[in-house]
Amino acid sequence: MTPSDPAGFGTRAVHAGQRPDPSTGAIMTPVYQTSTYVQHAPDVHQGYDYARVGNPTRTALEQNLASLEGAAHGVAFASGVAGIDAILRRLRPGDHVVSTSDLYGGTYRLMRQVHEPMGVGFTFVDLASPDALAEAMTDATKLVWIETPTNPLLRIYDVEALAAVARERDVAVAVDNTFASPYLQRPLALGADLVLHSTTKYLGGHSDVIGGAVLTSDDGWAEHLRFQIKAVGAAPAPLDCFLLLRSTKTLHLRMERHCANARAVADFLRGHDAVARVLYPGFEDHPGHEVAARQMRDFGGMVSLVLADDTVETAVRFMQSTRLFSLAESLGGVESLVSHPASMTHGSIPADVRRAAGLPDGLVRLSVGVEDEGDLIADLNRALAALAEPALVG
Structure with a gap:
């Protein structure tokens, strides 16, 4: 089942990215609790070589979430802020980000205390109108960061209108969709380039797992995000991926x-x-x-x-x-x-x-x-x- 599959949301939530285990017929995706994989010859393997880079349970989760968001790619992280950090790591000193002023405190902390000291500039504004975004952007702006609904003031921002302004200047748009979940809102269909989730929240839904995910249909962004997992190591545990797969079904x-x-x-x-x-x-x-x-x-x-x-x-x-x-x-x-x-x-x-x-x-x-x-x-x-x-x- 692919992101473009015409099946309804509930059907994709239950089945996307998952199929019965071929060796046992188990209907639930197994927890592949392994750190490494046996290779037939050096660099000749069955798609997996080391668990930081990939894991079959994680792959099933990534495909499931990509289907729910209508994305070509899903990249799972150990936490939501790890996903945000991976996005921001594509920026370089001198680059600029426009962000909503009402946003999760952990996002603000990451931007101000981790990435700003490394030379990335941030402007926080109320993006209630496209004009507000246009005025806040500069020639150095490389990313627009949107929360909607916002945390905790529950402001609503028009993703389609804001994405249109960003597109005119070839600026990427990322939307934190945590408060809405893909069941209520699909930012990629509205023009966003990236969707971020703290999967700890509605996607997990049972207060028993920490995780994050970034969904995109942009091949370049997907390559960057997967490289961050490999290089930095912010990979989710197999059991956490299993718990999230259990949760997205409902x-x-x-x-x-x-x-x-x-x-x-x-x-x-x-x-x-x-x-x-x-x-x-x-x-x-x-x-x-x-x-x-x-x-x-x-x-x-x-x-x-x-x-x-x-x-x-x-x-x-x-x-x-x-x-x-x-x-x-x-x-x-x-x-x-x-x-x-x-x-x-x-x-x-x-x-x-x-x-x-x-x-x-x-x-x-x-x-x-x-x-x-x-x-x-x-x-x-x-x-x-x-x-x-x-x-x-x-």
């Missing part, structure tokens, strides 16, 4: 439940007096709703909110009062999570930079899981009610 089913629950949670929070603002692209008055409705299948499983008493202390009390929403890093798992971006996922971004990008210190981010909708709403209702009670001291 991606379409899980995403439908994530989206339905997030919609119900967002509606509930918006009607509660203790909540000042709810960020959710499914609302018709969300600034990016029209674009999201056009380029996404649904609006995702993430919801962010600002409480009426917009202080860090109140936000912490709220998060510590939930029972089903566990206070933890990460997102996209079947269990619901609650986090405080300013001190957790985005703590590596200086406070003044966060605030300039529109991220309030008291903002709370919800990763809405697949539990029963009524139970999730009851849990949030209890936590919001607890805010009206006197705070315990000591």
